[in-house]
Amino acid sequence: MSHPARTVYLDNAATTAVAPEVIEEMLPYFSRYYGNPSALYELGQQARNAITDARERIAAHLGANPPDLYFTSCGTESINWALKETMFAYSQNGRHLITTSVEHHATTHSCDWLKKRGYEVTYLPVDQYGMVDPAQFEAAIRPDTVLASIIYGNNEIGTIQPLEQLIDVARRHGVLLHADAVQALGNLRIDVTKLDVDLLSASGHKFYAPKGVGFLYIKKGLRTRSFLDGGAQERKRRAGTENVPYIMGMAKALDLCMANFDERVTRETVLRDHLIKRVLAEVEHCRLNGHRSLRLPGNANFSFEFIEGESLLLSLEQRGIMASSGSACASGSLDPSHVLLAIGLPHEIAHGSLRLTLGRDTSRADIDYTVEALKEIVAHLRQMSPLYEDFVAGKKQLSARK
Amino acid sequence: MASYSEKVMEHFANPRNMGEIANPSGVGTVGNAQCGDIMRVYFDIDDKGVIRDVKFKTFGCAAAVATSSMATELVKGKTIQEALEVTNQAVCEALDGLPPVKVHCSLLAEEAIHAALWDYAEKNSIAIEGLVKPKSDIHEDEAEEEDY
Structure with a gap:
């Protein structure tokens, strides 16, 4: 194929180009501050301090308490973790989950996986604009409903769900709510405390950080367990050596997004x-x-x-x-x-x-x-x-x- | 998206024989819009049974367009019997292959040619040896694909 004179990238919902300032921020953590954050010597502590700093910066943009943010490898991991571990942790309360018919495959396929293991899933319909009706959500809630998972900003059609109203419904019925904010973060102002959301997933590469890093916000007091079995990282909730340079990159990327x-x-x-x-x-x-x-x-x-x-x-x-x-x-x-x-x-x-x-x-x-x-x-x-x-x-x- | 050979991309970018024929000797349409491809082939066949001209219109992916283009190239100037021998494998090979998920598109091209020949035979009340009535929808027997 001949090379066109001009290139226009209009697939930023698929991924974004890493911002130069983000690369700059990451570089020292590859070869200078390369220590394992779990190590006791200074090289390790420098890396540990770096991720503490990154966590605080990201938390500040989200109105979150820093310890409630858990770094993951991607949005898909965050969503899998949020859905599966929450349903397991609260299975005594019920085995019913509510989601929408316009979710990302990370959610729909996690739901399929849960269904094969005896959980029940209700998919809420949407209107012609892709919008969920809070009244229909309320009507779908059953005594055994544990969790609802809602895509905040739709990855395909862009529709923004009435998240505040949906959370309000969930609160009134004692249902937990997970927001898939993978497309929303960086594009919408999100304050997890004001929203009173229970879980929220995000992915760095949608807002000019590299691929391979994301996070899950888990409200304090919520029951969960590590999705991966292993070490005591992330307060024993997410095993695996922290991806220090990428976490630093994600913090910088969100700083840039929120600055302007x-x-x-x-x-x-x-x-x-x-x-x-x-x-x-x-x-x-x-x-x-x-x-x-x-x-x-x-x-x-x-x-x-x-x-x-x-x-x-x-x-x-x-x-x-x-x-x-x-x-x-x-x-x-x-x-x-x-x-x-x-x-x-x-x-x-x-x-x-x-x-x-x-x-x-x-x-x-x-x-x-x-x-x-x-x-x-x-x-x-x-x-x-x-x-x-x-x-x-x-x-x-x-x-x-x- | 599937990765295509240079030849497929070349035929997609510059399709041969694209268009329609007014008062065609035969015309056939196969596929269905729900599955995402429809192919229509028009023939101008002379009284010696030679395909003097052929045109196509296709709704579908790049593989569907390229196979339409190549299949019409392969039958142009041929006799009806020779055209019947143009198989989907021949179309695929002439395009330097298709990605496995796209091979069904070459099937559509073969079916469209057969459908247009069937129409020609019906219009002229003749039987073409080796030609069976084509299915109007080649996807109707296709099994549902497991998506993960």
Whole structure:
């Protein structure tokens, strides 16, 4: 394939580029302060002090008590830990868990795993925007419900759930609530104390830290056990030598995100709205998936009728644009994304979906270039599409009858 | 996303024989939109049974587009009997292979050609030796895939 003149990265919900300041922050902990934080000599204590500092910095951004943050290897680990160990720890109270039909696979597959072991799972439906109704959540709560797990900001369609209201419902019924904040952290202001959330998962590489580090917030007093068996790290709750440089990188990344939070989020939101407005105005037979305004600042998700997502992605790539799709072909399975089906899209429309996720480096020129490319590609693929041919023929027949 | 050979990408970027034929000798459509691919093939066949022209339209992934392009290339200028001998393996090989999850797309190309030939045979009330009535949906017998 020939190399395009320009590259535009619009897949920031998949991962982000590590910020240069973050790399800078991490470097000394590879070869200078390389000690094991569990070692008693100074080299070890330097590493221990570093992660204490990182924990305090991250906790400050979240309104959390530092000891309630546990470093993990990724968002998936945090979610697995939160769901499985909470259900085990409280199994005397019941074996029922409530979640939504728009969760990440880390949650849905953990639920499947629990179901095979005698737990029961209720999947809450969502409306056409991907929003959970707190009243439906309340109605789903049973005497044996232990935990609810809610994706705060949706990774595919960007919809932000009414988390405060859902937590309020959970509180009133004595149900614990885990928030999957993997996409939300860095994009929404989160105060775990004000929210009164019980567990919250996050992942560093979604906010300009490297892949391979995340954390789980566990409210003080909650019963849990180490998801990994081994040493006494993380107050005996997460065995395994701490990934010191990556933890330092994650702290720095969150510092950066919060330092210019309003400016960055406003800028991304304005650009996202510019993208949405242009695409909806300039491309026919296209719809926006997810909520119009209650959505993550960088997320735009469209469905283009009569075309298929993988062809769209590859055509974009030929123009240097990197994005993602919920089509089956793009994922390697037969079914399109469960999130797109949950919001009521028919299969053939879900196949033609495109997720564009902006980041701190996205420019207006990137967006305009992408819209122009999209217009050409969609027109080309429709020209090739038998579905579009039938649609046009149908329209001609209709107008001939008039 | 599947990783494709250069040839697949080349045919995807510059598909041969894309379009339609007005008043075709035969036309066939296979696949279904729910599974994500539909392929339509048009033939212009002369009275000696030679495929003078062929066009296609495809809704689907890059593999579906590339196999449509290659399959139409392979049957163009051939007799009906020769076209029947173009198998999905031949299409796959001509594209330097397809990722395993995409091999079913080459099946679709073969089916689309057979469907268009069937239409031609019906229109002309002839029987084509070795041609059986194609299924309208090649996915209908496919087993549900375990997703993890």
